[in-house]
Amino acid sequence: MEIEKNKDYEIIVFPNQDEGLKAQRILVTNGMDFKHISSLAVAVSGAMAEDACKIILKEMGILGGHYKFLYRDYEEDFFKKAEGYKVSGANGEFLKSITLCYVAPCMADEKKIRLIAYFDRDISEILPYLNSVIKGASYNKNAPTLTYARERRLVNLYNIKVTIAKADDILDAWKLLDDIKDLINTTYRNKDGIQPNYKEKVKVTALQIYGWLPKTNCKACGEATCLAFAVRLLQGEQKLSKCVPLSTESKFAENKKIMQEMVEALGV
Numbered sequence: 001m002e003i004e005k006n007k008d009y010e011i012i013v014f015p016n017q018d019e020g021l022k023a024q025r026i027l028v029t030n031g032m033d034f035k036h037i038s039s040l041a042v043a044v045s046g047a048m049a050e051d052a053c054k055i056i057l058k059e060m061g062i063l064g065g066h067y068k069f070l071y072r073d074y075e076e077d078f079f080k081k082a083e084g085y086k087v088s089g090a091n092g093e094f095l096k097s098i099t100l101c102y103v104a105p106c107m108a109d110e111k112k113i114r115l116i117a118y119f120d121r122d123i124s125e126i127l128p129y130l131n132s133v134i135k136g137a138s139y140n141k142n143a144p145t146l147t148y149a150r151e152r153r154l155v156n157l158y159n160i161k162v163t164i165a166k167a168d169d170i171l172d173a174w175k176l177l178d179d180i181k182d183l184i185n186t187t188y189r190n191k192d193g194i195q196p197n198y199k200e201k202v203k204v205t206a207l208q209i210y211g212w213l214p215k216t217n218c219k220a221c222g223e224a225t226c227l228a229f230a231v232r233l234l235q236g237e238q239k240l241s242k243c244v245p246l247s248t249e250s251k252f253a254e255n256k257k258i259m260q261e262m263v264e265a266l267g268v
Contacts, residue, residue, distance in 0.1 A: 001035045001043070003069075003079070008046030011037070012053060013064035013103040013170055017087060023056045023063070030055050037082045040100075041170055043069055065103030067113045067170075082171045088178045094188035096120050098162070098177045103170065106254045112166040114254065115173050124159040128196035129187050139200055147262060149208060150176065156261050165258045206230040209262070212255050213243065220244035233263070 003009060014020030017039040024042060027034055032052050035043040044052050049066055056063050090096045102116040127146050131139040137148040146157040153176065154165045162180060167173040187194065209230040216226065221242040223229040232238035240263050241247060246256045 001033045001045070003035055003043060009043050009069040010046055010049035010066045011041055011043055011069045011170055012049065012056075012066045013041045013100060014039075015062060015064045015099045015101055016040070016097070019060065019062055022060060026056055026059050027052060035079075037079065037170075038085055040085075040087075040174070041082065064100050065115075067103060067105040068110060070111060078169065078171060085171065085174055087174075088181065090181060090185060093185040094121075094126070095123065095181055095184045098181050100173070100177065103173070106166055109166065109254070111168075113169065113173065114163070114165045114258075115167060116161060116163050117177055118161045122159050123157070123184060126184055126188055126191070127157065127159075128198050129191050129194050130157065130184070131199075132194055132197040133183070133187050139197070141198055141200060152211075154212075154258055154262065155180070163261060165254075206234050209234055209259075212259050212262070214245040214249070214252050214255070216245050218245060 012023075012034075014023050020039040020041070024034070024036065024039075027042070032044065032048065032055065034052070037043060046068070053063060053066060087097075097120045098117045099120070100115060100117045104114055106112040106114050124144055127139065127144050128141075130146055131137055134146070134148050137146050139146050144159060148155055152166055155176075156163045157180070162177070164173065164176055167176060206227065207230070210227045213226045213230060217224075221229050221238065221244065223232060223238070229238055229243065233240065240256075240259055246252045246259065
């Protein structure tokens, strides 16, 4: 299948290379037309995306997810880079693999995606070390979780999983997960020379929180502006539920989910 401008496509994502190859064989067997991106993903027409996903789920029972593919000027480069992408090896490392189990478009920004991936082992013991290593991280030892911003992306590390919001596309997501795996393994290798930090730090700023709010300045929360609400929320003097647009308008549903994870991780 050739990708054409001004036509609708979906990217279907698979959890790992083995499952991806199985899924593509299933699509071929069922006569489904698709563009091979890599062993981890394919592109299908928007009209057949639902049927393709149903076939894969019926025969395999597992699927990473899918999202709308927006053809832009740089997309030909995307396909070249994605086809050449290889999962980084981690033989003998603390963390060997991260399995991408959920991918979906961001409801508040259809040009971005969100994802959930699972580690092959519990990383709880490394979180205090990462708390020392990652600049601006916020650690909640009771959860335990570690939250930090990677440019506009929000990364939440849990004991056995990671969630990422507002990745550019699946290639960006793969690279982020590789970076996270490398960071965890490097930190583990060097942990004898790192002072673990068990202190709970709040390094997320009011401006970062403001960036996820609706920015309507509706005053329903009792504050004069959304920025004022962000400041009070960070100080533990406001509740996320007080933001009426965030709680009631469907277009902010994705932002609400991100904000809920953020305040939980920050313990505010």
